[in-house]
Amino acid sequence: MTLALAMLSRSVSAIPNDHFFEYFPGYGPGLARVAQNNCSIEISDYHAGVAEGCPSHAEWPQCISGRAVDCLMEHMSEMNKANLAAAGVVLGFLPSILSLVGTSTAESGILSMRRPLLALLLAAGAPVVSPLRMFELTRADQHVPGFTAANYDEVFMGLSDRLRGDHPGRNRVALLVCCVQYLLALGAVANLYVMSYELSVKAVCSFATDTTYHPLLWAVIALAIHGGGAVAMRLRYRDTGTAGDGFRRLVADEEADAASAGNNRNHRNNNRHNNRRNKNLVHRVRSFIYHEFTPSIIQDPTLTLSLRQPRRPRGGRPSTSVLFIILLCGISLGTILHVIYGTLVMSSTMFINTADAIVLAARYLVSTIACRAVMAFEIGGMVTARPPLGSGEPKRGEGSDR
Template sequence: MASAQVVLGLTPSILATLGTSPQETAMLSVIAGRPLLAGLLAAGSPAVFALRSFEYARTIEDLHERNFLKPAFFIRLDPVIVILEYLAAAASIGNIVELCYRLGGQVLTAIFTDDQYHFFLWAFLGLVVHGFGALALYLRTKVTTLGRDYEGGHIYRHHGRAAFNQFKPMAQQTSLHILILEESLLFFAVYWFTNILTVCHIIYGTIMFSSMLFISAEDAVIIIFRLMASVMICRIVLTYELANLRRVVKGIERKTIVEDTDATVEKGGAERQGLK
């Protein structure tokens, strides 16, 4: 039993190394415009891995630097793959919900006694972390479309197209251009708050799992295997979507303070010449 508690105590840290980071789900939500799938993958993967602040820009730039060679027959299967992705995410969530229900009702803990919701709280607290990660990326980037899919039109038509894109294969999405903005104070505040939540999530899970009583090593292995299964399934789906996103992103550039200063100087010079 002591060995089972040790292994279970390490489970949140192990899952964090295998799981998705808020930056990756944020790219699927903010850049790819697939917040529904990103939310389902975040809910089905009860593990959060944090990146450093400068790695936000590096992760985005990797979309343009890496090439993804996709077999031709996979392109024809894209609609089927989209359905399978949502089914896989739903299955991962169902696995986590059923496991947390069993743990809350059948397992005793040394710290959280008479409370059955702590396992659910730990499992889905990562959704909040991923949400703040998406907000941080939104503050750091500006995404524009290069096609005509979103030009003009009524607001309801725009929302209708955005809803349709949730189930549209990534390879058929409109080409995108990404502008990486300067790091603002609000971005740093949201980023550090996201990191603090990530650390608290790992510590909370470590305390909760290591305090489980009267559990055998065999049961501990089953728990870890089920958690890892959900994490790995969501990881595979997210990796595949981000690989397809590289085919859609056609340009990435940085907005620097020097460029803003030069633009301001040129504008001021043009205004002075106009006055003359």
């Protein structure tokens, strides 16, 4: 996230400094020669912010940058212009294709229940969110294709047996799996944002020639959508798999000691209450570290989701069910608009040929597939290691928001 914000701020602050200095390899030498020999005045005016060529639009930055773009386009051959149009087609289809490969907000929300840091990295490493249907309130296992399907067992059961066994190499294998997951996630994040930054400064969006932030903004928006999905998942479900690890007993003891301290304020009860609080904090930290850096396939206790009972509104505040419905509809609409925005940004990219566009699309696809592979491994591990989702759900009429 820090890398994304740093590059986004750098991209925004680059205006009007970095455009028309660097180009993609395919057109780089030719465009650099044209910029130096034929369009030096227009490009210099753009860098200096001079609007002499736009008397009727003196305050319109896109007019200044448009003069430089028009000059470069005038000195391109028709073959290169056709190649540029083909590259726009390749990149224009990219967001829709990636949406078929990418992860959904339900998947990232489920993973964030136990491994929030890994879920954050996987969300940041994939530029597109798999869209959800509007106004469909289905269970989390129906949002995640194959979440309760038996086909995961064939793939992950053997690995689960090896990791759960008592053989000497168990901890080393688990550590290796965790390291590979984070390396893939970090590599996907670095590849995505470096590539988005290059696309921002080496190419130009035809609908906003004076800006350099649109490709980076498109990537960052996906992270925000996944964050909304994680919030929606917590409004809808709770993890009951931690009930057996002593956490609930610590909370109950803390509440009992707090009540006792309120009735009998003596030094012994206050010390006892503080000790319980410190013990609870230590337990929270240890539980976070254990779950974050342990593959889901061997976590104990395993993730068990059950529906939350909707809270009744108090003081004019909406209930959790209403908030969940509003947030879910907003996320569904956001994923659709995000794909449309990405299509607009990518299809309008200028000064990149087909070969460079294919390489760019392949790099986007690699980041998305890497994040998808790690996500599928984690979701499959949860399926293999835990009882069926919803086994702890309330009975009919209890906690249903339908």
